[in-house]
Amino acid sequence: MTSRVSVKTNLITAEGLAKLTHELNYLWREYRPEITKKVAWAASLGDRSENADYKENKRLLRQIDGRVRFLRKRIEALKVVPYAAEQEGKVFFGAWVEIENDEGVKKRFRIVGPDEIYGDAKGYISIDSPMARALLKKEVDDDASVLTPTGEQFWYINKIFYQGGL
Template identity: 70%
Template sequence: MKTNLISREGYLKLQQELDYLWRIRRPEITQKVSWAASLGDRSENADYQYNKKQLRETDRRIRFLRKRLEVLRPVDYAAEQEGKIFFGAWVDIENDDAEQRHFRIVGPDEIYGRRDYISIDSPMARALLKKQVDDEVLVTTPTGKKRWYINQIRYQLSEPTSE
């Protein structure tokens, strides 16, 4: 089951995507479908079939975003988090092989397309929660357990919104 937490920035991005799909993308596709339909025989009309498919995919994404945005809980930075790893933290870690990683712990809805974000639901994030700089954690991976050392923790303060 996916966690319903999301960063404020991630929530705003999903809202912007929904707004774009509903106000701009969907009307454009609907107009193309109407135009293609006016040409006559729809069974062999590639423009009509392609744009109908685009409309279905857009509508599916709109439905998904509307439902998901209803249950998501945006999480803002709180001063009490300082010094420990919680949701939204940027973390620098290193293992015994001197392999280093730098990432931010976010909700599962925000990790796509970002190599520097990991889900709060991941084994790595779960192992790191509530830890501090210089702590070590054991993370179970498909290849066995790995020891990681925490080098740095920081938080990105959310920008105030004008809404």
């Protein structure tokens, strides 16, 4: 389970929404019933004040219930941004981008909603990040200036791709 996140943008890709919906269904239909059975079993043993199984599984139930509440509210608020052919050739939400700096350092990532960058989402950055904001609406061979804690950095766009990644 991931922790609660303060988010700015309510945008998400269709894949991201499917992932959140899958997590919600798993928590509610599989994981919670499993933990509920453990709580009932541990409660049947008697004295709950000294029962570590009972306490631990009740704690897990509270975490699950909190995450379920968060996911239900969050999923309702999200807006799926579908791919549109007009996006081709420019950086928009959902784009895979390869960039390079003057020293030849290359980075590849996908610009997605803030709900999609956690867990196993390797290579994803939030649309709210300074890098994503600097790249929006740019084309291949354009450069982007990104203000970082260490100063201004310049990146050149090598590739933009929408379907399936780089």
